[in-house]
Each structure stands twice: as C-alpha cells, then as structure tokens.
Amino acid sequence: MEPETADTVAPESCPTTDGMPMLGLGTWQNEDPEQCAESVRTALETGYRHIDTAQIYENEAAVGEGIAAADVDRDDIFLATKIWISNLESEDVLETARESLDRLGVEYVDLLYVHWPARTYDPEDTLEAFSELYDEGLIKNVGVSNFEPEQLEEAIETCDVPILANQVELHPMLPQEELQETCEQHDVELVAYSPLARGQVFDQPVMQEIAAKHDASEAQVSLAWLREKGITAIPKATSEAHIRDNWASLALELDEEDVDAIDSIEERSRKVDPDFAPWN
Numbered sequence: 001m002e003p004e005t006a007d008t009v010a011p012e013s014c015p016t017t018d019g020m021p022m023l024g025l026g027t028w029q030n031e032d033p034e035q036c037a038e039s040v041r042t043a044l045e046t047g048y049r050h051i052d053t054a055q056i057y058e059n060e061a062a063v064g065e066g067i068a069a070a071d072v073d074r075d076d077i078f079l080a081t082k083i084w085i086s087n088l089e090s091e092d093v094l095e096t097a098r099e100s101l102d103r104l105g106v107e108y109v110d111l112l113y114v115h116w117p118a119r120t121y122d123p124e125d126t127l128e129a130f131s132e133l134y135d136e137g138l139i140k141n142v143g144v145s146n147f148e149p150e151q152l153e154e155a156i157e158t159c160d161v162p163i164l165a166n167q168v169e170l171h172p173m174l175p176q177e178e179l180q181e182t183c184e185q186h187d188v189e190l191v192a193y194s195p196l197a198r199g200q201v202f203d204q205p206v207m208q209e210i211a212a213k214h215d216a217s218e219a220q221v222s223l224a225w226l227r228e229k230g231i232t233a234i235p236k237a238t239s240e241a242h243i244r245d246n247w248a249s250l251a252l253e254l255d256e257e258d259v260d261a262i263d264s265i266e267e268r269s270r271k272v273d274p275d276f277a278p279w280n
Contacts, residue, residue, distance in 0.1 A: 011250050012047055015227070017189050018164060020111070021078055022227055023250060024050030025243070026193055026234040033062040039238045040066025044077065046247050052167075052193075052234045054082035054115055055100055064105035079104065080111035082145055082167075085119035085276070092120070093129035101138060113143040113167055117151045118276040127159040134161045143167060143191075148278045149182040156186055167191040170231060172201060172222060172262050173269040180229070192226050195233040198271050206265055210258050216249075223249035225262045 014021040025043040030036040036059045040051055044067065053063045060081060067077060081104065087096040097112060112133065114126060133139045141164040144155050156163050166183055170176050170192035183190045196219050201207045207218040214221070219235070223246060226233045237243045254262075273280070 014047065014049060014250055017230065017232065019078070020165065020189060020191075020232060021048070021050035022232045023223065023246065024048060024052050024078070024080075024191075024232065024234040026236040027051070027053045027059055027063055028057055028193070028236055030057070030059055030062075030236065030238055033059070033065070035238055036062035037066040037069060039243065041069045042240050043237070043243050043247075044070035044072045046240075046243055048243075048247065049076055050078040050080070050232070050234065052080045052191075053104075054113075055084045055087065055096060056082070056115065060100055060103035061105075064103060068105060074106065078110045079106065080113065080143070081109055082113040082115035085116050085121065088114065088120040088122070088126045090125045090129035093126060094132065097129075097133055097138065108138050108140060110139075111141045111143045111164060112139040113145045113165075114147075114155075116146045116274075116276065117144070117155075117278050123154055123158040127155060127161075131160040141165070146272075146277060149178055151278055152179075152182055152188065153186070156188070163188050165189040165191050165232070167193055167234075169194045169270060169272050170226070171195050171197040172204065172207065172225065172265050173197050173267050174271075175263070180231075189232060190230075191232045191234060193234055194271050195226055195235050196222055197269060200269060200271075204265060204267070206261050210254070210261065213258075214252055214254075216252050217245055219245060220249035220252050221254070221258075221262075224252040224254050225259060228254055228259055 014023050130142045142161045143165040145167040201222045202218045210221045211218045
C-alpha cells in the first residue's frame with residue numbers, strides 16, 4: 001500500500017485547538033526501539049509537533065530518544081502519554097507517571113490520559129491524583145481516553161482540573177456522533193486514534209472517489225475529514241513515506257460535498273474492542 005502524493009505542498013505548521021496540534025504521530029505497536037525513535041525524529045523534523053504514546057505501548061523510552069535526537073525544542077512539542085488500567089489507583093498514578101517522565105526523559109508531559117475507565121479506575125481517587133500531578137507542574141493538561149459520554153461527564157464533574165481531551169477510535173466507519181456532541185457541549189477536544197481504520201479507508205469507494213478527485217491519498221482524505229470536524233488525529237506511521245503522506249493532508253481542503261459524502265458512509269466497524277471497554 002504505497003502512499004500517494006497530494007497535489008499541493010503541506011504547510012510548515014499545523015493548526016491547533018486549545019494549544020494541541022490537530023495532527024500528531026501515534027506510536028501504538030511501534031515496538032522496535034530503533035524504528036520508534038527514528039519515526040519520532042522524522043515526524044518532528046517533518047513538522048509534526050504532537051507525539052502520542054502510552055505506558056502499555058512499552059516505547060516511552062524510544063519516544064524520548066526520538067525527541068532528544070530531533071532538531072526541535074522540547075517546549076515546542078506537545079507530548080502525551082497514558083496511565084494504564086492497572087496503575088489507576090492514586091498512589092500508582094503518582095508513582096508510574098513519574099516513571100513515565102523518566103523513561104521519556106522529560107520534566108513534564110503536555111497531556112496525561114486515563115487510558116481506559118476500567119480495572120483500577122475510580123473517578124474520585126484516580127482524578128485526584130491527576131490533579132495533584134497538574135498542581136506539581138508534571139503535567140500540563142488532563143485527558144481521558146475511550147470514555148463514553150456518561151463516563152466523560154462524570155470525569156468532568158469530578159476532576160478539579162478541566163478535561164482537555166477524550167481520545168477515542170474515530171474514523172469514517174466509526175464517526176462517534178453522540179460523543180462528538182457531548183465533547184462539543186463541554187468544550188472537550190476529541191482526539192482520534194486509528195483514524196484510518198487500520199487501512200480500511202483505502203478500500204472504501206467513497207474515499208477512493210474523493211481521493212481521485214483531489215489527487216490525494218485516501219489517508220489524506222480521512223485526516224482532512226476529521227480536521228474539517230475540528231477533531232485531532234494521531235495516525236500511526238513508521239516509514240518516512242507514510243509520515244510525510246499524512247502530513248500532506250494538512251494541505252487538503254475538502255468541500256461540503258466531500259464531507260457529506262463521507263458522512264453518508266453506512267458501514268460501521270470498530271477496530272479496538274477489548275472486553276473491559278465501557279461499551280461492552
């Protein structure tokens with residue numbers, strides 16, 4: 001699956017929402033340390049300023065190496081990681097968050113997520129620890145991930161610190177309309193993981209038609225569709241070609257007809273569906 005090149009040149013910078021760049025590099029399953037560090041460095045030197053990782057990815061050290069190797073100032077990078085579901089009791093949050101910072105080689109992260117509302121997650125206990133990390137300056141923002149509307153609203157009511165973002169699977173086959181509405185009502189940013197549906201967007205006739213119309217790739221179309229909706233995307237990419245192809249999506253402007261056509265896709269597909277997910 002070779003990436004195509006958009007007809008236009010991508011801008012040098014990326015639009016932001018609440019200080020968070022709307023296109024980031026996801027690192028899930030980027031487990032080879034050398035490859036992970038190189039993809040992070042390549043992305044940053046391409047223009048990306050948003051890097052996303054997690055404790056469970058077991059690549060925080062490699063992500064940190066990539067950040068250190070890139071010719072980009074740390075303060076210009078929006079760095080996010082996530083606390084795993086076995087570490088969500090307050091003392092574990094405080095301890096393992098510091099361990100994550102050590103592995104990343106940084107003094108703070110820009111966004112720390114509750115990875116899932118599962119296992120050891122307790123809204124009051126967990127989010128109190130997140131607020132403590134915020135007050136200490138170890139994290140700049142609090143986020144949640146894989147929260148359904150009811151869990152999100154509970155977190156907003158419980159946490160002493162504003163919830164910046166909810167990171168969920170979101171793509172043309174899983175548009176999450178109800179969650180979009182809830183996030184908009186509460187001024188919470190949506191961050192889309194698996195925004196290409198693990199490659200499924202390449203096989204969608206609607207995406208193929210719009211890609212051909214704009215001389216773009218289906219990946220670029222999906223990322224541009226998300227941006228049109230005000231949603232941040234963090235596609236995983238390891239090769240320089242895919243990193244640059246995704247970055248070029250910033251130059252692609254979809255018209256209303258394109259957006260409506262994508263919105264009309266009826267197929268539904270969820271790629272990440274563990275037993276402990278709140279919708280199960």
